[in-house]
Amino acid sequence: MKSGPDIAMVAALVGDPARANMLTALMNGRALTASELAQEAGITPQTASSHLSKLEAGRLVEPEKQGRHRYYRLTDDDVAGVLEGLAGLAARTGHMRVRTGPKDPALRRARICYDHLAGDLGVQMLDSLRTRNLVKQKKQEIELTAEGERFLAKNLQISTDMLSHPRRPVCKACLDWSERRHHLAGTLGAAIMQRFAELKWAARDATPGSRVVNFTRTGEKQFAALFGGEKE
C-alpha cells in the first residue's frame, strides 16, 4: 500500500538547504572539515554537526578523523552522480538561484562527468555542435550528421566507425550540473575527452579525487577554434 523504498529519506537529506550546500561544496571530490562545511552552509558548528551525522547515517558522506579535525567526503561517485542529476533538474525549473557560488570556478568551467567533459565548456561544445548542424538533438537522443562525421574526422581524427559499431547511442544528452543545458555524453563524448587528453589540450587535475579538468593554453585556443562560442 504505502510502502516507500525510502527514496524519500535520501531525498529529504539532500532537501535541506544547509545540507545541500554542504554536499555541493563536496562535489569537487575534496574532503572538508566539519567547520569548513558549517561555514560553507552559513550555520553554526552545532547545527552542522547534527546535519553531518544525518548525512553520514544516510551514507551520503564518509568521515575521516585526522587529528582533532573530522574530514568529510562524498561516499562515492554514485552520490556525486545523483547530486549532478538533481542539480540538472533544478536548473530546468528556472528556479536556479545561482551557480554553486563562486566557490570553484574551475570545477564549473570544466570537469569530468564519468568519462566525458562537463561544465561550461562541455555545454558550450554541445551547443556549438548543435548550432552548426553537426549533430541533431531531439530530447535525450542526439544524432551525428554527415557533416558532423566529417568534422570529427578532420579536426579530431575520430572516425565514427570506432564509435557506432556496438549500436550503442554514440551520443547521449546528459544534464549538466552547473549549467542549464545538456552536455554531450555517450561514446562520442568519451572519445572526444580522451582525444583532448591525448592531444595534451586538457587533463584531469592532479589532486586525487578531483573532478576538475584543466585546459592547457594551446588547448584553450584549439577548443575555442573548434567550438568557440560567441554565445551569450
Next chain:
Amino acid sequence: MKSGPDIAMVAALVGDPARANMLTALMNGRALTASELAQEAGITPQTASSHLSKLEAGRLVEPEKQGRHRYYRLTDDDVAGVLEGLAGLAARTGHMRVRTGPKDPALRRARICYDHLAGDLGVQMLDSLRTRNLVKQKKQEIELTAEGERFLAKNLQISTDMLSHPRRPVCKACLDWSERRHHLAGTLGAAIMQRFAELKWAARDATPGSRVVNFTRTGEKQFAALFGGEKE
C-alpha cells in the same frame, strides 16, 4: 557565500514520503490520475492536489487534462533517471523499507534503464558474471576477463571488437533502483540487451512509455541457463 543552485528545492520535493510514493508510482512511465496517485500515497485528494501542484511547479511531473480527469506523468527520462539514482542510494543504507510495494512486479523484475537491462534480472546477470569471473569489478569500473570474452562470443555472438574500440568503458556499474546492487551498463550492457531483443528472448513492453521488459518463455529459459542464479 551560501548560494545553492536549489538542488535542495528539487530534493525537498522528492523528500516528502507522500510525494516520493507518487513519483515512484509514476516510474513505470504510465500516466496516472490525481486520485489514483492520492490512493497510491495513502492520502486524501486534497492533500494530493497540493503535492501535485508542487511537483508540477518543480517540473518533475507534467499534467494532461482529459475529460474531468487529470493525468500526471514524469516530465521525462531525466527525472526517472534521478529517481532511480536516489533509489539506488537509498537501497544502500540498509534503510530500504521495502521495494516499491508489490505494485509493479514486472517492472521490478526487468526493465530498461536507458538502453540496458535493469531490475532483478539485470542485477542477477551482473552477479552471475562476477561470480564466474567473467568480469572483474572494482568500484564503478567493470572489466571483461578473457573467459568473459569467450563466453560472450560463444553464447551471444558478441565480439569484444565491436565494443571496445572507442576506448569507452565497455562495462559500467549502474545502481539499480529496486535492488541493492549494481547492474551492467555501458556498451556491453546495451549490446546484450539488443541481442536479447534480436533473439526474441525479450522485448520492451508495447505500452507506450512503459519501461517494462517482457521475457518470452524461451527467453526466460535461455537467460536462466546463462545467468541462472541459485543465488540468495
Next chain:
DNA sequence: TTCATGCTTCGATGATAGCCGAAGCATTGC
C-alpha cells in the same frame, strides 16, 4: 597540568509544511 581548538550532545524555541474537513469550480451524464 593547563589552556585552546574542534566537534558533539542537550534543551528549548520557532517556523515550516503536511494533513484533513468543508466548501467551491469544473466537467460529464441524465
Next chain:
DNA sequence: GCAATGCTTCGGCTATCATCGAAGCATGAA
C-alpha cells in the same frame, strides 16, 4: 436543468525539524 464525479482552494491544527546557546568531550599544544 439537476446531480454526480474529479479536482482544487481555504482555514486551522499539529508535528516535525532546523536552529542556536550552553555545556561536555575529546585532541593537541604549551
